[in-house]
Amino acid sequence: MIQRERIADNVYSFQSDVYAQVTAGAVIGPNWAVVIDTLALPEESLAIRDFIEQELNVPVRYVINTHSHADHAWGNIFFPGATVIAHELCRINLETRGKPSLEEVRRQNLSFRNVKIVLPQITYKEGTLTLRVGKKNLTLFPLPGHSADNTAVLVEEDRVLFAGDAAMPLPYIVDGDIDDMVTSLKRIAKMGLENVVQGHGDIVLRGEIDTFIKENLAYLSNIRKVVRKASRRKYPLDVLEESTVESCGKSRVLIGGLAGELHRRNLRALYRSLYGEFPEISDDDEYEDDYEDEEDEE
Numbered sequence: 001m002i003q004r005e006r007i008a009d010n011v012y013s014f015q016s017d018v019y020a021q022v023t024a025g026a027v028i029g030p031n032w033a034v035v036i037d038t039l040a041l042p043e044e045s046l047a048i049r050d051f052i053e054q055e056l057n058v059p060v061r062y063v064i065n066t067h068s069h070a071d072h073a074w075g076n077i078f079f080p081g082a083t084v085i086a087h088e089l090c091r092i093n094l095e096t097r098g099k100p101s102l103e104e105v106r107r108q109n110l111s112f113r114n115v116k117i118v119l120p121q122i123t124y125k126e127g128t129l130t131l132r133v134g135k136k137n138l139t140l141f142p143l144p145g146h147s148a149d150n151t152a153v154l155v156e157e158d159r160v161l162f163a164g165d166a167a168m169p170l171p172y173i174v175d176g177d178i179d180d181m182v183t184s185l186k187r188i189a190k191m192g193l194e195n196v197v198q199g200h201g202d203i204v205l206r207g208e209i210d211t212f213i214k215e216n217l218a219y220l221s222n223i224r225k226v227v228r229k230a231s232r233r234k235y236p237l238d239v240l241e242e243s244t245v246e247s248c249g250k251s252r253v254l255i256g257g258l259a260g261e262l263h264r265r266n267l268r269a270l271y272r273s274l275y276g277e278f279p280e281i282s283d284d285d286e287y288e289d290d291y292e293d294e295e296d297e298e
Helices: 042-055 070-078 088-108 178-189 206-231 236-242 259-275 288-297
Strands: 002-008 011-016 023-028 033-036 060-064 083-087 122-124 129-133 136-142 151-155 160-162 195-197
Touching: 002 042, 002 195, 011 042, 023 042, 033 042, 033 129, 042 060, 042 070, 070 088, 083 088, 088 122, 178 206, 195 206, 206 236, 206 259, 236 259
Parallel strands: 033 060, 060 083, 083 122, 160 195
Antiparallel strands: 002 011, 011 023, 023 033, 129 136, 136 151, 151 160
């Protein structure tokens, strides 16, 4: 169901085998533990809790949400008694967007029938927030781009960064901002890290970080070029649909095969961000019906 990896002494990561290679983490102290994000499905979050509380024999005192998206924060409910920590925008988003979204999901998927949104009790807005776990210091700070509320968690002593979705095999900016993403990636590059735990996908090791950052920055530059090219055409959507994830420097097999669809969404979201409207479609566009559905969803 989930893969578990020990990154450093008392520092673990967890990765879903079911949904989009989403990740979570944990830092274990002598008397209690901190969980960093929950996973997409209830049984996955419960598996993390069982490992910490039954195998490692310590309670979970804190849960940190890197951001408000369902696959990272809806599992808070499965850590009763734990204090949830997040950016203040994460709390707002869970209240205003997460609760109605969950109600819709609960009507469609019985496995979520016992899930409830648990809002963060401790929030911060700017600067950093520090939490000490045993002999380790965790530093929380904003790392936007994927979303405005994205928080990163640095395990200072081990130079391990839980980056949330600011680090993904394919940058995803539909709910965020491309310029913020570029800034955040450049910040990661300068931090002298041993490991980067992505919000989705495998851990990025020290010797891979520079290449990872360069490839993600190149992808963002490439999609910006595609969108600018599209803006000069009568029917911009035609240009966007011709752009494949491979032509922008990434593989479609990334993130459990979701990269192609995420790329397509990136292009449309970036076009709207830069030009204030959805790209116009030609009368014979084969994606027209699908595009109208997507516009309704937005």
